[in-house]
Amino acid sequence: MIAYLGRRLIQSALILLGVSLITFALLYLLPADPVRQIAGRSATPQTVENIRQQLGLDQPFIVQYWHYLTKLVSGDLGRSYIQRSEVTELIVSRLPASLLLMVGAILCELLIGLSMGLIAAVKRGTATDQSLMVASFVGVSAPQFVVGLLLLYVFAVRLSWFPIGGYGTWRHLVLPSLTMGILGAGWYARMMRSSMIDVLRQDYVRTARAKGLARGAIIFRHALPNAILPVIAMIGIDIGIFMGGIVVVESVFGWPGIGQLAWQAIQRVDIPIIMGVTLVSAFAIVLGNLLADIIAPFIDPRIKLR
Amino acid sequence: MPAKPRAGVWRRLVKRRLALLGLVIVAIVVAGAVLAPWLTGYDPNEQMFDGLTIEGSPLPPDAKFWLGTDLLGRDLLTRILYGARTSLIIGIVANGVALFIGTLVGVTAGYFRGWIGSALMRFTDLMMAFPALLLAICLAAVFQPSLWIVAMVIALVNWVQTARVIYTETSSLAEREFIDAERTIGAGAPRILFRHILPHLLPTIIVWGTLGISTTVLLEATLSFLGIGVQPPTASWGNIIFENQTYFQAAPWLVFFPGAAILALALAFNLIGDALRDILDPTQRGRA
Amino acid sequence: EDTVDPNAKQGGEIIATYKDDVTTLDPAIGYDWQNWSMIKSLFDGLMDYEPGTTKLKPDLAESYEISPDGKTFTFRLRHGVKFHNGREMTADDVKYSLDRVTNPKTQSPGAGFFGSIKGYDDVAAGKADSLAGVTVVDPYTVKFELSRPDATFLHVMAINFSHVVPKEEVEKYGADFGKHPVGTGAFKLAEWTLGQRIVFERNPDYWHKGLPHLDKITFEVGQEPIVALLRLQKGEIDLPLDGIPPAKFQEVMSDPEQKARVVEGGQLHTGYITMNTTMAPFDNVKVRQAVNMAINKARIIQIINGRAVPANQPLPPSMPAYDKQYKGYPYDVAKAKALLAEAGHPDGFDTQLFAMNTDPNPRIAQAIQQDLAAIGIKASIQALAQANVIAAGGDKAGAPMIWSGGMGWIADFPDPSNFYGPILGCAGAVPGGWNWSWYCNKDLDAKAAEADSIVDPAKSDERYKMWSDIYAKIMADAPWAPVFNEQRFTMKSARMGGADNLYVDPVHVPINYDNVYVKDVQ
Amino acid sequence: MNAGASKNRPGATAPAMAGPVLDIANLSVSVRGEDGEREVVSNLSLTLARGETLCIAGESGSGKSMTALAIMQLLPQPAARISSGKIHLGDTDLADLDERRMRRIRGDRIAMIFQEPMTSLNPVLSIGRQLTESIEAHTSLSPAEARQRAIEALKAVRISEAESRLRQFPHELSGGMRQRVMIAMALALKPDVLIADEPTTALDVTVQGEVLELLRDLQRQHGTSVILITHDMGVVAEMADRVIIMRHGRMVEEGTAADIFARPRADYTRELLAAVPRIGSGVGRQKSRDVETATPANVAMVKDLHVRFDLRGGVFGRVTRRVHAVEGVSFSIAPNETLALVGESGCGKSTTAKALAGLVPYSGDIVVGGRNLSGLGRDERKAVRRDVQMIFQDPFASLDPRMRVGDLVAEPLVIHGIASRQERSQRVAALFERVGLSADQMELYPHEFSGGQRQRVCIARALALRPKLIIADESVSALDVSVQARVLDLLKELQREFGVAYLFISHDMAVVENISDRVAVMYLGQIVEMGTRDQVFSNPCHPYTRRLIEAVPVPDPARRRSRFARLDQEIPSATRRIGEAPLKLALQDIGNGHLVAAGG
């Protein structure tokens, strides 16, 4: 276990290194000049040059990347070009909102997706099954921003059940989480259904039935834990999808998370922030996958961490 | 005698109600895209003088503009029809390229173990760790967006999942006994790959292909929504929504119709893909 | 001493919203729409403007003197002005603040404004730490020596970059001073939750008695304009400061109750199309003139719901030196075509039009595209993130045409010269510069320098006349096609009080926080 | 409970108790398929007396499992249903009982054990949980009492350290132990009827003996009635009081075990019995030929073969443990000779075969046709490869399901560039005929054949290149006895005709005795005994060999054993830490080339 963790951590570090290198290279190739963003429109060429030097942006790529890495090792993500504050501080201040949203979204998709999938699998072939699956398809196929705008319009503007935007109480969380969750819920419903149908065909379910167990016990105790495994693995991958979706959903709902931060930074070529957010996201994804892998043996004792 | 494999896939597809619905939708969209010039009397980019109110507001659907006009006074129906071209091109090209890269990487990594395989898979892991949309945004910023660039960006982002799936499948195929059997009769890697592994991957590739189209169309829409998609005035369903999204209350038709179009197309491909998955799955063969 | 609104009520709190997070509140750095007037409320400069107008007045300075040659400015400081930390502001702070803003290490985007101060070049080059031209005569007197007469210098002393900061606090927070601003202004920062809210609290020790009126302003950020407006309609907030979203404009303006709460005003803004005068075929003045005649400005203004007035010259109407007599190029497609033909392009040509990718700019670009198509110019649109457009513009071979919207020129201070230097003068026509039409007319540069050396306020009309001429000449060369001057529409809650012009203050953009008040306090 | 306690066993006496426990009358089960409904059990009637063991035997697909599932009301839904008939358990007719009431009967009054111990237990629940839940479902015992009952049940099936086993998960147990847990689970509530559907088919012979023994014991104690489904006539002979033979969903014969074996009435029964391989009746060749050590004439020679699989672990993924799958195996095969490799699951038989076929990297020497494989280039190796062909255990898995069988058989010719297209198809047609298939079947896909036919396709494919050696890895294990017999005959015939040598891998001692010239017994990656068939079977010297032979159930109720040889422990693992190589056994010649490992 320890060895496994150690190895996974090394792998993760390498992945993060790769991510940082690629992002850094992409940003280096960007035609837009960050210095011009900082210097503003009244700057003299002298000022521009000064700033370029100050930021080390006149250095060759390798040198710049090396500087970035060495600082990164000590946890220093640099300072935002535009905001001038520590990227770490900016991200830390916005991360809770994004994490909250992510947790909300995961809850939504698990709650909706898993129960839909479960019901559909148990009622396989019936009208319930079919309508649930069509619903899940719609969920998978709906563009997030359309869903977001629609939910906003119906539940916040028209019905006033939830606030229109912003951040703070659980009521603020509902609509954005739902928006992010619906897509995943569709996937999970389908995955859960097929996984569950598969599990319900297994010999051990037959054994459980042969023992005369009640239906509930068979479904929830015998089938569910087996069926949920592929879903757990998905949650890790999901985090990557969320990190993308966050940009859209946060902007629709004015949610103060890192998605908005990233989007603003991209608009203004604020490289340290883009780097920071990318790395944090990549870290979250890697961590999510790691967690999924670590949780798996607790659900399925056959799985050994090796 | 049971049906020969793949013979009758089409027939079985058509027999499923949902798949049929999907096929019909795709057919409608394709027809709309191809026949756009004959279906509407307007030019997709023509900003009509009578397409806006005096105050500059778009017109709701009426007899003249069936689906209303957009913020520049263009006929929305026409733009949606022409936008279908973009969305389909992106869906097919981007997805095709993604599928190709994904299959190539997945098969190579899955069949050839050793350093090539693990290097490829580590790279895939790395790409998985990228927040996809963020990567797309960065890429879109580096290359100035055009239809083809957007397609390539989407492909570069989307091949990863395919590679993963194909990898898993290839490595389990490579473990199958009949592959061992091929080796014992002296079959070389090319033969095994092309004659024996690829045909088995075909259902997966087809299914991912169809499912991927919907993902791709959605991603293009999202990129357009963020203003880094296909360039105006070229219409794509995504950028129609993007241009008009703030009007979703004042002029809901501007978001509703293209949104419904995206949903319908994505839904259609999902339905087809799902049905294909069932039909092509050998373990399902012979089942009712 | 200027007046305080006698009807103003003291106290009360308001909530204002912005979409984007506030980047920094450091006066040497902040250069955004959001933080511009926030900084003005936290800090003060030697000069300021009468609230709601473009009229200069002394602020931290009690009075000033200008030497006859226009090269020495002596300011006498107000006594008893205290920083938020309680220390009294003195002439040393003034000098420190200017040394700081010009020091390259500060990376101030506004350093260039101080180019006329003696010793600026040395500081900018890193050869000196201190501006030789700024001397502390006594704790309440500070003297500026310029290397050339500079008619805009009093404006420069009013812009944020020259606002006075306390050395000890700057040193304490270092690069984070922007997050912990301490100034002499009407408000002080009470809370800043990144990405969520900024809270301003009334500065009880503000030197200007009776100001500010409000006890507290909460800025909520990250709010989409449309959400902000909905919240305003529900009475949750008072000031949606990104304005009325286009999608809602019609609805608001057609409701008399809401319309009554909308304040309309001019803005020191011009939206224009640049044409790269070094790139064929735009190196031909006739082509540029043709473009000027091809643009249907009325239609474009219709697209943005009539929230602008057509422009025919670089300067906006509310700017001194705006030439009311100037008629500009008429909208005349036939003539435009003829001009194109004369220029050797009877069938038009292919080109590119760059624009920023946020609404409504892509739409405006498409309208322009259609207008150009009418005379045969086939322009493909490049709708890019702001940074990329700016990069293309600063590259001599980068962008044939750029629609300036979203990045367009909003004046730093209400002086005609402010529309010239970086965006139309030779100084800006350098790689990375902001003169995207790469228009460089040495004669005009000389004329501009001459105009700006007329420092005597009494001769300002003469100076303005010179500037009007300069802009007229520019229009003859037509490096730009001015399209419109945006009007500002600020909507407020019913409880907000204060003169209308405070809500469309030309300098305190978007509004003047110090002088507004709420009507519902006891 | 005391009902059966006093009963004497063994003995084929008809059960004395009045009134059957289970009475099935005219049961028909039909299955809906693509081409309509099909009866898979037709008009089956049977009774089961208290304390009796009823064996249902018959070829694969004859409807045995369907019958069992019908009794349990566990027919696969919605495909299968009981179309008519009654199933009386005491007074209740199970056939039309609602699900809720049926649930109370399942597990409590009728219990069932399934074929696959590996998949019949829920992998994610602990043994204890799975045991106690059925107890709790049917009794009002407290959790602690249920646990106690579970421990007793585990002890009853002779699982050591029963208490700590409760916390273990199925995958931590061996196949035999899992099947014992299944039995414990089934018997914990002392049901009236126990249905065991091929309970030992998936197990090694030695473990099979264990489990059968246990079933018998428990039945003796509790007087449970047992329906035992099997296709192994040996098991039938060992276990049955009465036997039912089924074919195509119908009962073809019913009678006491002694009657069935001694005086089969139906033709099919006779056919079935004739096909059963028996130890000691090997009719292959009378005399075992003498075998010399490696001569150039040998088609293949293996010397000191080692195959090890590295298991990685640790932070840097270094090799920490190693599976010593094959540890220094040496043998040689002469032309026209059959060498059998026997041993229990996991002892390294397949790995040896794979090394020989070039499918796994190995160390040591493999010489084929006088050429050492390790020294050859790619093309040469490909050429040598032609001489060694392989037939796998599962004919279905070893044929690419997406190719026509004709193409599959032609493929080796294509790869080696033999013959023109036309000649090829002629040759393939000839091969098809040779292995007993018709040439027009070339157009079909593998799934359109039966298991035996598929194996014939594999054989044809192996023969296509005219190899000198064919490796048959458990090639007949998956087949029905009758089919198995036919395939074995085919193999022998082909040997006579073409003079091919076989490396015949099997765990079934009876089959081995039938076909082999020489036998090598493998244990933990090493050969522990090797000699001619007669040497090994009439004079097994190594204890392990002896145990293997003894464990084979004899298909003759008259020779029923009172006890099976007990396995003293589970087979030790071939996985070891780095640096801990297993002890190398030295083989001693005890005369005439009969090699036996010293010590044992």
Ligand SMILES: Nc1ncnc2c1ncn2[C@@H]1O[C@H](COP(=O)(O)OP(=O)(O)OP(=O)(O)O)[C@@H](O)[C@H]1O
């Ligand atoms: N789920 C199912 N759906 C359709 N047909 C089935 C299903 N299960 C079994 N059958 C068919 O029912 C028939 C009887 O099968 P059954 O499993 O009872 O055979 P069996 O005698 O147990 O064979 P084996 O020895 O191989 O276990 C077979 O022809 C089989 O193909």
Ligand SMILES: Nc1ncnc2c1ncn2[C@@H]1O[C@H](COP(=O)(O)OP(=O)(O)OP(=O)(O)O)[C@@H](O)[C@H]1O
């Ligand atoms: N690729 C592999 N990696 C690791 N271990 C392996 C591998 N292949 C086989 N083994 C191990 O090697 C040992 C010998 O396996 P092998 O398949 O040769 O046994 P076998 O005698 O053929 O058994 P069976 O009768 O079950 O087929 C077993 O412990 C097995 O788990």
Ligand SMILES: [Mg+2]
């Ligand atoms: Mg069966």
Ligand SMILES: [Mg+2]
């Ligand atoms: Mg084996």
